[in-house]
Amino acid sequence: MNSYDLNDAGPDGPSLDDLAEIEREMPLIDAEVLLLDAQITILCAEPAPSDLDWQRVRRARRQVMREARALLAVRATSGRGIRVA
Structure with a gap:
């Protein structure tokens, strides 16, 4: 049986700190995906985007x-500041 300890994650995978940071960023990532989906809807609207489509984009941006x-x-508050990848 292969035992895998997350604390021993090597260079091929994310560390526990990386996974925790991704978890903290998930609400923002989800919001950005919804914005992208709304923007795609605008681009693909036939014959033209509706007022509801534009409202969806504005709501997603907010x-x-x-x-x-x-x-x-x-x-x-955690003193980490902004990390640029």
Whole structure:
């Protein structure tokens, strides 16, 4: 039987800290996916985007901004600041 300890993750996989950071960023990632989906709907709308389509984009943008602010606030209180990959 192959035993795998997450604490021993090698260079081929994310560390526990990386996984924790991804988990913290998931609400922002989800919001960005919803925004992308709304933007794709606008681009593919036939014959033209409806008012509801545009409202969906605006709502998704606001959600992305809320989640980004929340993530920055968490990072500011933890003293980590902004990490650029």
